[in-house]
Amino acid sequence: MKPVLLPPLDVPLTLELASNENPLGPSxxxxxxxxxxxxxxxxxxxxxxxxxxxxxxxxxxxxxxxxxxxxxxxxxxxxxxxxxxxxxxxxxxxxxxxxxxxxxxxxxxxxxxxxxxxxxxxxxxxxxxxxxxxxxxxxxxxxxxxxxxxxxxxxxxxxxxxxxxxxxxxxxxxxxxxxxxxxxxxxxxxxxxxxxxxxxxxxxxxxxxxxxxxxxxxxxxxxxxxxxxxxxxxxxxxxxxxxxxxxxxxDRTHVAAVRVLNEQVRSELCAALDREGLHYIPSVTNFVMIQCGGDDVSLVERLAEQGVRVRPGTEYGMRGWLRVTVGTSEQTQRFLSTLLSCLDWSLVRASCP
Structure with missing residues (x-):
């Protein structure tokens, strides 16, 4: 599957949630x-x-x-x-x-x-x-x-x-x-x-x-x-x-802090997705796969225009899905609000099991 290349952005304060990076950085x-x-x-x-x-x-x-x-x-x-x-x-x-x-x-x-x-x-x-x-x-x-x-x-x-x-x-x-x-x-x-x-x-x-x-x-x-x-x-x-x-x-203390933050924010993200009626795959990692329906590449481009980068599922052969990195609580809230503003809910409803 050919990788989807994300274009460079001029949007200030770009939120990078496409590469499963650690939001706390190194110890x-x-x-x-x-x-x-x-x-x-x-x-x-x-x-x-x-x-x-x-x-x-x-x-x-x-x-x-x-x-x-x-x-x-x-x-x-x-x-x-x-x-x-x-x-x-x-x-x-x-x-x-x-x-x-x-x-x-x-x-x-x-x-x-x-x-x-x-x-x-x-x-x-x-x-x-x-x-x-x-x-x-x-x-x-x-x-x-x-x-x-x-x-x-x-x-x-x-x-x-x-x-x-x-x-x-x-x-x-x-x-x-x-x-x-x-x-x-x-x-x-x-x-x-x-x-x-x-x-x-x-x-x-x-x-x-x-x-x-x-x-x-x-x-x-x-x-x-x-x-x-x-x-x-x-x-x-x-x-x-x-x-x-x-x-x-x-520095095991740093690793423990990263894990605690990840589990907390992943739970917050999944709870919010449940409230909004969005289907996702339960994850044990620092990313979550979310089903949004329709053309995920176009949706990723719309999110990028708003300064939020996520990974399109098409790159993995999963059209209509997005992979989002678990960041901080504030980053997750921004991602969710941006996602909800960009979604075509008719496509979401058509894709959900």
């Missing part, structure tokens, strides 16, 4: 670490990223040999796709899900196999398992899923992992894991500890608020992580990104 510790490192940016960053990988290994109670840092979790996924997918091979992913999976697969000459979500907008792991064939090299699971915000359960993932054949690598993209972390969400790293052929992707772009620095990581079996490190470009992760990430990991 003060991370900001201070960046400031302290500024006088050293004449030096190249640590080539092997060992200090940051060692810090992540301690966090997850693994060895540094399990961890590979990259320029965003997408940077790690790119290395994995390039390494594991010869031309003509297949990779399975859910649909709708993050559209860049398909783009990466096509880029290496692979064939994406899209498996529709279930009726309640979750990964159909049974169907994904049945889609595995001799040419399959990767299965990508976005958990929780972007754009629907729905998770798979531990029981579902456990049953799926037990049936994956040895020639297939499973990738679990946990970009939004920290927003939903708890008893109801499986931690993909648990299956790495069990010895499965698996890569778990995490990012500092979301709950840690470091999207502009492009830093993420993968957790994998040591031989896989070593392969990815060999493929990683020299100095792929900037020195500022590395020091900020290490400081962010030490």
């Amino acid at each position: 003060r510790r991370a900001s201070k670490a960046i400031q302290d490192a500024l006088l050293r940016i004449n030096r190249y960053p640590e080539r092997d990223c060992f200090a940051t990988e060692e810090r992540l290994a301690r966090l997850h109670k693994l060895t540094p040999s399990h961890v590979v840092l990259g320029p965003g979790s997408f940077g790690v996924l790119r290395l994995l796709v390039e390494a594991c997918m010869p031309a003509g091979s297949e990779a399975i992913h859910a649909e709708p899900s993050y559209p860049m999976y398909r783009a990466l697969i096509h880029k290496v000459g692979g064939r994406p196999i899209a498996v529709p979500l279930t009726a309640d907008h979750r990964h159909d792991l049974t169907a994904m398992g049945q889609a595995i064939g001799p040419a399959t090299r990767l299965v990508i699971i976005c958990n929780p899923n972007n754009p629907t915000g729905r998770p798979v359960s531990r029981e579902e993932l456990d049953a799926f992992m037990d049936q994956v054949p040895p020639h297939v690598m499973v990738v679990i993209d946990e970009a939004y894991y920290e927003y939903a972390e708890g008893p109801g969400l499986p931690n993909g790293i648990d299956w790495i500890r069990k010895g499965h052929n698996l890569v778990v992707l995490r990012t500092f772009s979301k709950v840690h608020g470091l999207a502009g620095l492009r830093i993420g990581y993968g957790i994998a079996q040591p031989q896989v992580a070593a392969m990815l490190r060999q493929l990683r470009d020299p100095f792929a992760v900037s020195s500022l990104a590395q020091v900020a990430a290490q400081a962010a990991l030490d």
